[in-house]
Amino acid sequence: MSGNNMSRNDVKRAKTGANSRLLHESVVGVLVPLTSLDKHEYHVKILEMFNKAMPFFPELDVVYLGITDDHHCKACADNRNNLIKYNLNDEPKFTTIFHELGHLVTPLIGGPKNSEPFASLIAFSRIPTELIDEDHIPYLGTPKFPKSEWPKLCLKALEFRKTNRNYIQKFMEIANIRGFPYED
Ligand SMILES: [Zn+2]
Numbered sequence: 001m002s003g004n005n006m007s008r009n010d011v012k013r014a015k016t017g018a019n020s021r022l023l024h025e026s027v028v029g030v031l032v033p034l035t036s037l038d039k040h041e042y043h044v045k046i047l048e049m050f051n052k053a054m055p056f057f058p059e060l061d062v063v064y065l066g067i068t069d070d071h072h073c074k075a076c077a078d079n080r081n082n083l084i085k086y087n088l089n090d091e092p093k094f095t096t097i098f099h100e101l102g103h104l105v106t107p108l109i110g111g112p113k114n115s116e117p118f119a120s121l122i123a124f125s126r127i128p129t130e131l132i133d134e135d136h137i138p139y140l141g142t143p144k145f146p147k148s149e150w151p152k153l154c155l156k157a158l159e160f161r162k163t164n165r166n167y168i169q170k171f172m173e174i175a176n177i178r179g180f181p182y183e184d
Contacts, residue, residue, distance in 0.1 A: 028055045034066035046092045053094065056126040057101045059108045077103035077119075095134040098123035117168045125154035140168075143175035150175075 031050050037043050050065060060082065068076060068085035074093075075086040077100045084100045086092060102119035105111075111118045116139040124137050129148045136142040143150055153175045161167035172179075 029057065029060040030062045032062060032064045034064055036067040037065065040067060040088055042088045042092055046086060046088065046097075049092055049094060049097055052131070053097045053101055056098070056128075057105050059105050060101065063101070063104060075100045077101075079104060079107055093133050094127065094131040095123075095138065098127045098131070099138050117171075121154045121158055121167075121171065125151050125158055127151065140171065140175070141177040141179065143177060145175065 031047065031054055033043075033047060037046070040046075046065070050063070054060070054063065062082050064081065064083040066083065066085050068087050070076065070085075070087060071089075073087060074090070074096045075084060077084050082104060084104065086096075086100075099119050102121075102123035105122060106115065106119055107113070109122070111122065120138045120140050124132075127150075129151075132147045132150065137150065137154075143153055145153065153171065156174055157167050157171035160170045164170065171177075
């Protein structure tokens with residue numbers, strides 16, 4: 001998979017290439033690791049995991065990946081800079097990686113700004129069952145269905161959103177999750 005030895009020009013081309021999105025719609029985006037990752041013990045692991053997740057977000061041309069020491073989050077996404085900062089105090093999880101990529105893709109598909117549930121719905125509508133490595137969907141809870149059903153439920157909620165406002169509540173209903181739905 002592309003990525004680790006990108007020159008600046010390669011990155012620039014990937015970002016600004018004429019009609020890049022039109023011409024390379026099915027081409028996997030470029031993952032650019034920042035120097036903060038260089039000597040971290042999970043360095044190789046997280047790059048492998050991101051490279052596995054990137055093809056599910058073909059809208060993204062470039063994703064910059066670095067580390068944060070912020071203890072309040074597992075990771076955070078910065079849309080303006082296509083940047084994900086991951087807190088690597090614990091082993092990286094696909095669930096978190098897909099959620100963060102969901103944040104980056106949100107503005108490109110007309111999603112609501114800074115919405116945690118929306119990022120999770122996008123993430124879990126795309127994640128392969130075998131990569132779901134948590135027992136819950138971030139900010140949404142645990143559907144009362146096998147994990148193999150989770151993407152279908154997320155897709156239904158996203159479909160519902162096209163013509164309705166209360167899509168998160170809808171998701172909680174169809175996923176049979178009790179409790180208060182997360183505010184969008
Ligand atoms: Zn988030």
